[in-house]
Amino acid sequence: MSADRQTTIKDVAAHAAVSVATVSAVINGNKYVSPELAERVKASIAELGYERNSLARSLKTQTSHTIGLIISDITNPFFTSIVRGVEDVANEHHYSLILGNTDEDLKKEMSYVRLLESKRADGLIVAVTTGSHEYLHAGSAHHLPLVSIDRSLFELGIDAVLVDNIAGARTAVEHLIALGHRRIGTVTGISGITTTEERLTGYRQALEAHNIPFDPALIATADSRVEGGENGAMQLLTQPGERPTALFLMNGLMVIGALQALTKLGLCCPQDIALVGFDDFEWASVLHPQLTTVRQPTYEIGQKAAQFLFDRLEQRDREPRELRLRPQLIIRESCGATLRKNQPPQ
DSSP: OOTTSOOOHHHHHHHHTSOHHHHHHHHHTOSOOOHHHHHHHHHHHHHHTOOOOHHHHHHHHSOOSEEEEEESOTTOTHHHHHHHHHHHHHHHTTOEEEEEEOTTOHHHHHHHHHHHHHTTOSEEEEOOOSSOOGGGGSGGGGGSOEEEESSOOGGGTOEEEEEOHHHHHHHHHHHHHHTTOOOEEEEEOSTTSHHHHHHHHHHHHHHHHTTOOOOGGGEEEOOSSHHHHHHHHHHHHHSSSOOOSEEEESSHHHHHHHHHHHHHHTOOTTTTOEEEEEOOOGGGGTSSSOOEEEEOOHHHHHHHHHHHHHHHHHOTTSOOOEEEEOOEEEOOSTTSHHHHHHSOOO
């Protein structure tokens, strides 16, 4: 062979003294090949430095064995376990994963969708940003199998894997109410997205169920990052009038920001202000105080979303599905429950 010519599957077959079909079966793992022949083929592949031409193969089969995952904020640990869940299922199907991060920017999201289409991705899992997503039903995007996570696109006929945000938020706020709190503030995430609106609904349902009047002054809207949590907590804790005795943060990173706000104001958690957050991470149990959080089954979200996508790839005309996974309240120190437990009887 010439040094500047790329090794082909025919070269491998000739070197291993087997048929091209045998080499193909070893590479794709779709037919039985005796262990002896398989080892001979693998040795020839290694010796010749053969690499599959994935582009040519995708043109021939009309599949790239690649799926895309677009997330809205790569700095948010919530997505880390989701990515692993998607990747593990993709690997089981012998698929590669392309990851994109939008930073909550709709233009970046649309750009990633176009990029994945140009790369001939077979399907896409997306945590959408704010704004209109009608473009997903226009042009070629309409033909790309889709699954949404974290934020619903079910109204567009797109499969969705979410958590029960309403139940999770209601459970968290009712826990604070059970601890004696009546002025419970909340720092919400970005308005107009599924997670924010549903968690706000759960917050209001908890108040209503316990005959606590809803007070708009106890709601602060911020971005879903550390600085957003700090700014929102500052707004609620420094406004005129009676301050809240507890805060419900709708995002895990926001809880860190709220703790920073308490430190700047000279307040202690949970003695002065109780905190509960939505999202649970490894560091939640090692911070001081340990954080009470609503734990989302993040790995399962990614896993189920990938399974939905591969189901869609096998049956394009199946009815859209929406799966709601149940979150769990993890009670630690920041809500004040341990203080209550350790108080001597009156």
